[in-house]
Amino acid sequence: MEYIAYFFIVVGLIFFLGTSIGLLRFPDFYTRMHAAGKGDTLSTVLILVGCIFAVGNQGDLNWILALKILLIINFVFIGSPTATHAMMDVGERAGAKPWNKKGENK
């Protein structure tokens, strides 16, 4: 049980690392938000799944806590992409131009 928890959490952290790198290295607003939106959601969900197993007591799952964490996952799943979408929307209205191959960020 413990190893499953470690597995999920480590994978989540790897995705988090990817998100951070993407947020820093991608060329324009939209791709950066893409990295933040997708990577962030997935890694949070993975870490929370890891938490379900981590709080289990010697091989037994604590079902009520697991249910609560599942609810949290549900809300992260709804909330995080919506927030990203809202920011994208505002960014487009504010006039952020997508990057193109010529390397001009205008």
Place this chain on the structure above:
Amino acid sequence: MIKHLPIFIVLAPLLGAVFAALTSWYRPKLSFPVVLSGLFISFLSSFCLIFKLLNSESGIIHYQLGGWGDKGEYGIVGIQITVDYLNSLILTAVTIISLLTAIFSSQSVNRELAGQQRYFFALFSLLVTGLLGITITGDIFNLYVFMEIAALSSYALIAYGKGRSYMASFNYLIMGTMGACLYLLGVGFVFVKTGTLNIENLSLLIPQTLQASQAVFVGFVLIIVGAWAKMAFFPMHGWLPNAYTYAPTASGALLAPLATKVSVYAMIRIMITVYSIDYVLKSPNIQTAALLLSSISILVGSFFSLTQTNLRKIACYFIVSEIGYMVGGAWLANDPGLKGAVYHIIADAAMTSALFMVIGCILFRTGQVELKKLDGLFYKMPITFIALVITMAALIGVPPTCGFFSKFYLIQGAAQAGTWHFAGALLISSLIKAVILFRIIEIGYNKVPNPAKEGNKTIPRDEAPLSMLIPTLIVTLSLIALGIFTDTLITDFIAKALPEIPAP
């Protein structure tokens, strides 16, 4: 019900405010009487408590909220409110002045804030709740919460003045929050070493076992500086003149006499009860600094009042100088000095209240209080003018009024402690106030306007309405009454309230 009197002092204005806030949506006219009755109940409770106190043997009345009292080794676990000789007087003064100010302000609020007075009286009552709470509480953290109640409602009351009052109120908010934060931090420093918040338990702990603790000392300085910021003591006085000048008449008349005085009370309470006179005397650096600052504060307030042309601004700078009197008197830390300081809290509350009420009356009839434009005031509003002269005489310290006696004690204290700069500052400020009084008399009495210019034979009498004039007169006459009963006040209350003070 007698047992519950202490809580009703605070609870009545609080409930009055809540009911006023509710009724303002259904019967806006009702909110004023609701607030008034709340203040009246509070006044009655505090008045009855004085008699109960005089009859009690211990000279102190406790009320433990929630029934959580002394639990042996743990000390007092709940919040306790206490009434003793020191604060019973101030409670009564606060309730009387707020009741009179409420009656006084009904007309001016109706005129100045026509159609916008929703919540004005609710906030008025909440401010009184805060001030009474600061005075009555026996718990240093509870005091902080009451401080914030008073502060938040006064920001709103000042902001009712529109125009420049918003910026004045914002500056007050920054300064007031800074003061409250420093106070809270000081409470934290005391709490680290004592683990209790109850004033009585602290007064047993600090003077005996924690004399040498640096943390407790830092806490002491922080609490005092926080209280100074709240009361507009010298380096932190910048917010006061603007805030009180641009506030509406009614807010000014309530805030000016009470808000700063209650902070002075809080400072004295911390000094003599939580810490002790001994502790104050053993930190001579702070004492010297405080005395020097109070002298500067008195002089700065007085000189700035000379340069102003607006009667309200002059009155505001008077407050700055009067704060110097009280802080200085308290920090002299000898018997006459402390007596003078405590007596001056009450005397100055009455004097400032009278001054702002008179100014309110003049504002109500003439619409401005520029000194130049007050010519012939005596002929137009004779009663108001006489009240103004009596109030100014009290501020100068002319014998039958209360101002004389407080000054007498303060100068005596300064002489005993050998701080001549403080005595000198007191005398100079009296002189400057006398100059201003003569200027007012010259403008108001000697400059007779020519009535024929407006086609009248005589100057028309135009006094403020009775609902404003009567409270003004009551407060003004109380200045003389306080002076006459000085002896009773000092021996029956103030002398009993102060601890034994070691002879120099």
Place this chain on the structure above:
Amino acid sequence: MEDIIPKFNYIVVVVLMMTGLWSMLAQGNLIKKCIGMAIFQTGIILFFISIGAKNDALIPILTEGANHTFDNPNIDKVTNPLTQILMLTAIVVGVATLGVGLALAQKVYQQHDSFDEDEILNNQTK
């Protein structure tokens, strides 16, 4: 180092509070003043919470456990609840003050079209 680490939180508290204090005094911008005020307050809250913390202690919610029963809790292993209550009050007072400050700042902005203290002063004296 041995002296500093056990008291590191106090040092952070003091630095935080003094940044807040400086910001309240020196910043010209009204909103920045409000943020500085909030940071000052969080500094104080952090101070109170750290004096109430205990080594290896549980949260102040009693549960039936191994060395821990409802009726006879192990007092050294439960965090001090008192400082937490005080700070709950302080947080709420803080947000109330922040709200009033922001409302006043909006009003000032309406009049002077600026959040900068110097500009406002210039406008007023004109």
Place this chain on the structure above:
Amino acid sequence: MADLPIWHYDTLFLTLALLFGITALAMQNLMGAAIVFGAYSFLMCLIWTTMGAVDVAFTEAAVGAGVSTVFIFATIYNTGVSATPNSPRIAFKIFAGLIAFGTGAFLLSALPDFPDWGDPKSPVNSTIAPYYIANSITDAHVPNIVTTVLADYRGFDTLLETTVVFIACIAIYSILRIDNAKSKVTEPDIITSPPAYDPTDSLIIRQASRIMVPFMQLFALYVIAHGHYSPGGGFQGGVILGASIILLSISFDLKHVLQQWTEKKIMILTALGVLIYAMVGLACILMDGVYLDYAALDSVLPGDEAYARSHGILLVEIGVGITVMFSMIGIYINLASNGRFDRGL
């Protein structure tokens, strides 16, 4: 060194929090400063959780990071000021810096006198606090000691704290609303038609918040009702309830919210919560107890004295929740619409 628990996360978190705080103050862009301030508050939540102060962390997450950041946004949005040039008052800034530095040095002079971090035998932890830990169950049957102390032992503080929130609400109302509604306080126009669909508003956001809001409200009610056994209580629940309505008014528009919660309703309910709390206290006096002594209510509430206290705590928490919820909504609406009650963020 390793045996000092502060070494684990707290040193890192504290340093980070310090950096965030200074960044928030140093940023030229006001919107950025507000966002960094929100992040700073979240870090503070983490620090407090590691120190065992879950209720405080919960409140800070709801109040500090959530609502007060929204308040700052609303102000910035309303005035349209995003960045400000640094005002050139160098001399004054240095002077203020000296004051702050001097104060800081003075505060640090007390450092050697402080107990070490986490010392269970320090005066704070060994004077009154053990009473609360030892007697919370016997006095009130409430395992969450914070709730007991908050609403019972120091219940008067909490009454006043609720009053502070109430004052903030009516103060902001009278500062912003009354003046902007010009000479006369008027009822907002009764909105009869449903809000017109605004094509710039995203359907996704609306649907997502439509799903979230009921869950938020359910969770808030759980927090209030379950405050005896888990972190939370009237304040936290009230703020979350308020935040759910604020979310609605951000993702839809203000008119939509004002249809259900008119100005009058909001302001009356704000006062009502304080009234409930104060009246529970008065009821105790009428039943021969002292003010706020819920044990006196045992003849009307079920159970013995300890259970009467437990139920009394629940009653006042409900009052607190009502006041806090509607105060937060009222403050938000006033700040976001500059007192005009026409459009929100």
